[in-house]
Amino acid sequence: MIELRHVLLSVIVACFAQSAAANHADADAKRGERVFKKCRSCHKVGEGATNRVGPQLNLLFQRVAGSIEGFKYSESMLRAGADGLVWDHNTLDTYLENPKSLISKTRMNFRGLKDAGDRANVMAYLRQFSDNPANIPEASPTTVGTDHEVDPAILALQGDPEYGEYLSSECVSCHQIDGADSGIPSITNWPAEDFVIAMHAYKDKKRVHPVMQMMAGRLSAEEIAGLAAYFEKVGQ
Amino acid sequence: MKLNRRNFIGSAAAVSATLSAPMVMGGSHGRPRVVVIGGGAGGATAARYLAKDGKGMIDVTLVEPTRTYYTCFFSNLYIGGFREFSSIGHTYGKLAADYGINVIHDWAIGVDRDAKTVTLAGGGTLPYDRLVLSPGIDFKEGAVPGWDVTAQQKMPHAYKAGSQTQLLKSQLEAMPQGGTFCMVAPPNPFRCPPGPYERVSMVAHHLKANNPTAKILIVDPKPKFSKQALFQEGWSNHYDGMIEWIGPDFGGDKVEVRPDMMEVVIDGEVTKVDVCNVIPAMKAGKIAEIAGVTNEAGWAPVHAATMASKVDQNIHVLGDASHQGDMPKSGFAANSQAKVAAMAIRGALTGSKVFPAKFTNTCWSLIETNDGIKVGASYEATDEKIAKTDGFISKTGEDAALRKVTFEESVGWYDGITSDMFG
The missing domain is CATH 3.50.50.60 (FAD/NAD(P)-binding domain)
Known part of the structure; x- marks a missing residue:
């Protein structure tokens, strides 16, 4: 079984290898930085980058999939790593185009970058933080919660996880408590701060999803903090 | 009494029980x-x-x-x-x-x-x-003249899932080319307001591929129905000319069925049908x-x-x-x-x-492959009733990518709610 997966993985990757290699030469890290805006509400990269909703992306190239210690990956990602998946231009290109085609139950809720140029550019950007770690550019790490600004007083609230557990019963009608994602994103084990920022982005109607705008809209800042505290640790 | 963990938890519970006010511990039975x-x-x-x-x-x-x-x-x-x-x-x-x-x-x-x-x-x-x-x-007895539960093998309701659902699907698949599928829709209030209309969409999806000259007739006592604009837009986009909706203005509220003859009588006019899905008042x-x-x-x-x-x-x-x-x-x-x-x-x-009661609802419906829509609302408890506080509904004319995401979301919701129900 493991060998079969191996073979499948190599075939999938091989199919995409050519196009990725072709685009690689013209890739533009500056443009890639702009493309990376789509990623940075979940991923940090650069000096001091830490795991957030997604793992930090320093030294991504040649990294074994699912190998950052302390980050909670999906079973699928861990299995892919165990089967020998290593991130390089080809595997990343495949993954970024359609994450679920490579890692069927990945927790990364991202529809993918359909444009090969976007993928090449964002890889060129990420490469700066990988190939020559001693020479990481002076660019500051991507900041936290980047798609929405939240009042520091709200971010400073200490949520009550017990209250969050009660409130969570409304969330788990759709979001699976074991962190599985089959069409509705996983919300478990996010850093509390990222959870708070995301929920306030819905509450303030900066993020567009109508169900989430409605759900967040009637939660107070304390309630959001409680949910964030509960979901951060749930199942651990 | 030996002090073990069970006893200890039991007595601790009993102590806290005497301290907290509204207590209905069933006396003798633990x-x-x-x-x-x-x-x-x-x-x-x-x-x-x-x-x-x-x-x-x-x-x-x-x-x-x-x-x-x-x-x-x-x-x-x-x-x-x-x-x-x-x-x-x-x-x-x-x-x-x-x-x-x-x-x-x-x-x-x-x-x-x-x-x-x-x-x-x-x-x-x-x-x-x-x-x-x-x-x-x-189902309310006598709600659709001519139909009672003894007729459910000939004219299934398929509104409690199980063998009835399988029966309706097999009847649909056995329909003669160019035949007529009739649905007698229920009056308000009833289970799953968009349900009959999603079902019609699913029947149309099957017929379009397997029996494209077939017709679908909806006999409806209601002047309007859930997500009507969205369904009707979808029907005209995907199944143009296949679905006819007969509301009360055209006799949809005056229907009788004859299961033995496979006939539906709408406002006195007899129509022969091949499959008849009767969803009576509830x-x-x-x-x-x-x-x-x-x-x-x-x-x-x-x-x-x-x-x-x-x-x-x-x-x-x-x-x-x-x-x-x-x-x-x-x-x-x-x-x-x-x-x-x-x-x-x-x-x-x-x-x-x-804690204060909070309620939510979202209903997703599928019109055609990757064409999902949804309606939902939030609610609170008042002295009088569960009262709506906010809501949303899919829009007509949404792009295909959004509709696809909406459908994918419904699949995720299904997994979410069923694990919330069954563990």
């Missing part, structure tokens, strides 16, 4: 007992939350006749060929093994509200401190009526904050069977109400904290 009738979105969720959050302090019994429960939600997708039948079937193994719920596969046939007992068809009697009724729906599941908690319309009025019956404070009624206010009768709503009821019951029986 742990307070909750009997839940009906293992669907309301009942299974209520049983699971009572057992999970009660942390062993509540004795929970779930009475459900079927060993494999087929969800009504997503059963239309089975009819359309988008789901395997087995994928909408669920069992109660986890609720029994992981949550310690006493699962009894039997019919509840009697409720003695004075003695606080439930009688089972198999002969057993279950005492309760609180009773949760979540029996879903039954009322609460029979056990609610037997328990004496239903009103003249056939539904069980409840207090919004606790889902407790307005007739009997020791009985809570969930989901389709309840008459609660603004929420539609849906699996999502029943699941939401179950959590509010479980919290209220736990508070009453064990003195645990009770």
Whole structure:
């Protein structure tokens, strides 16, 4: 079984290898930085980058999939790593185009970058933080919660996880408590701060999803903090 | 008495019990007992939350006749060929093994509200401190002239998922080329307001591929229906000319069926049909009526904050069977109400904290492959009813990518709610 997966993985990757290699030469890290805006509400990269909703992306190239210690990956990602998946231009290109085609139950809720140029550019950007770690550019790490600004007083609230557990019963009608994602994103084990920022982005109607705008809209800042505290640790 | 862990927890519970005010510990019989009738979105969720959050302090019994429960939600997708039948079937193994719920596969046939007992068809009697009724729906007798439950093999309702759903699908697949599929739609209020219209969409999806000259006739007593603009836009985009909707202006409210002849009489005019899906007017599941908690319309009025019956404070009624206010009768709503009821019951029986009731509902429907739509709202409990506070609905003219995401979301929701129900 493991060998079969191996073979499948190599075939999938091989199919995409050519196009990725072709685009690689013209890739533009500056443009890639702009493309990376789509990623940075979940991923940090650069000096001091830490795991957030997604793992930090320093030294991504040649990294074994699912190998950052302390980050909670999906079973699928861990299995892919165990089967020998290593991130390089080809595997990343495949993954970024359609994450679920490579890692069927990945927790990364991202529809993918359909444009090969976007993928090449964002890889060129990420490469700066990988190939020559001693020479990481002076660019500051991507900041936290980047798609929405939240009042520091709200971010400073200490949520009550017990209250969050009660409130969570409304969330788990759709979001699976074991962190599985089959069409509705996983919300478990996010850093509390990222959870708070995301929920306030819905509450303030900066993020567009109508169900989430409605759900967040009637939660107070304390309630959001409680949910964030509960979901951060749930199942651990 | 040897001091072991069980004794210690027991006495600790007893001490805290004497300190907290509203306590209905059932005197002689130890742990307070909750009997839940009906293992669907309301009942299974209520049983699971009572057992999970009660942390062993509540004795929970779930009475459900079927060993494999087929969800009504997503059963239309089975009819359309988008789901395997087995994928909408669920069992109660986890609720029994992981949550310690006493699962009894039997019919509840009697409720003695004075003695606080439930009688089972198999002969057993279950005492309760609180009773949760979540029996879903039954059909009103005589609602569609010519149809009663003895006709359901010829003209299936397929509005309780299971063998009826399979029967309707097999009849659809056996339709002669160019034949007519008729749906007699129900009057308000009824289970799953978009359900009949999603079903028509799924039937059309099947016919378009397999029987493109066939027609679909909807005979409807209602002047308008849920997500009407969205469905009608989708029908004209995907199934142009296949679906005819006959509302009350054209006699949709004056229908009679003749199951032996496979005829439908609409406002006096006889039409021969090949498949006839009769969805009659509904009322609460029979056990609610037997328990004496239903009103003249056939539904069980409840207090919004606790889902407790307005007739009997020791009985809570969930989901389709309840008459609660603004929420539609849906699996999502029943699941939401179950959590509010479980919290209220736990508070009453064990003195645990009770937070303000909040309710939510979202109903997704599939019109055609990757063309999903949704409607939803949030609610709060007022003295009078469950009252809507906010809501949203998909828009006509949305782009295909958004509709695809909406459909994918519904698949995620199905996995979410079923794991919330069955563990």
